[in-house]
Amino acid sequence: MRSDALRNRLRILEAAETVFAEGGTAAPIDDVAARAGVGVGTVYRHFPTKRALLEAIVRHHVDEIVDATDGAEGDPEAFFRFVERMVSVAGSHRELAEELALFGECGEEALAFKADLTERLDRRLACLLAAAQTSGAVRADVTVEDVHALIGGTCVVAGSGGSSPERLAAIIADGLRGGPPRGAAPTG
Amino acid sequence: MRSDALRNRLRILEAAETVFAEGGTAAPIDDVAARAGVGVGTVYRHFPTKRALLEAIVRHHVDEIVDATDGAEGDPEAFFRFVERMVSVAGSHRELAEELALFGECGEEALAFKADLTERLDRRLACLLAAAQTSGAVRADVTVEDVHALIGGTCVVAGSGGSSPERLAAIIADGLRGGPPRGAAPTG
DNA sequence: CTACGATCGGAGCGCAGGTTCCGGTTCCAG
């Protein structure tokens, strides 16, 4: 790959990261190109489709969050850190929140990606959840789907409104615990 | 008003209810018109704007849900019924979920409506929350904004995924309680 | 029944955004 091509590719990714974070998945490609200091044509040479660019970024985020729990699969509290991190990151990345939340209603072309994303996420989530449940930190009747849905929903609202992502994450965490000590405050 | 005009108005509302429930706020007006068995022009004579039609429907839903708690402002458990009902209705009405969740990022024209909606909702929510907190059913440090955000987020995912709205509502309710009896199952 | 005005329907306008195309430019092998 030519050096200018590589440079532009990185610029595009960086620009898209910012633009999608602020404007969500609905942000126009033109904005990405403009912010990258590049023409739309260049964007489309590197990513065949808007969706492809979006997926590259979302996947990167998810991988980063999942990888952050590497080696902690046995730690009961790692589950809560995972949830907190997810909500926190999504709070400043609208596109991530949207992709996490909407898994029922997406076009044919997005289905494969959603399935892959869900698998990556849920595989790790299942490990962490199992550890947390075994240790009694999380009630036994909660399923991975429950957690996935709750995280998705919380992510969507984490970036707006008067509550911080941390507060919201703490409250749903308590709901999952099956009850913290009475009177415990949500952190934040 | 002429009788055919009234008939069409009702048909449009009914069609919009269904179309928006399935397709969310992004559903095109043409679909509404088609389902109502009417031309687009007719829709626009009754509702000056797509947004106006949408707001009519969302407001109706919110009013219905709020009114359902009339006279129960002192009942500590009414708060939970309110949350449950909200999430449950939004689970089969995408447009309601979208309007509830996205209160940061909306165009100029929607701002007044959002403000009004938030006020109606939060006024009643404040009453019910206060009663629940006074009786000790809900932890004292939770704010109306927390609850509003959590409801909004849960509503968004209530309609998709593997978890029922009731399960999700039960889990966040427990998070708000500050802990149910250990081992309690989320209903549903 | 008739006439008039309210109402209807859907073709069409304007705009926004995803995608394509191609002439000009830039990098690198020879």
Next chain:
DNA sequence: CTGGAACCGGAACCTGCGCTCCGATCGTAG
């Protein structure tokens, strides 16, 4: 240095959708 392949940029195209317009139609007062 230089030829040509890869790359760049942005004008242009196409589709989808909110909304408007106006001739045709329908309900109702008289």
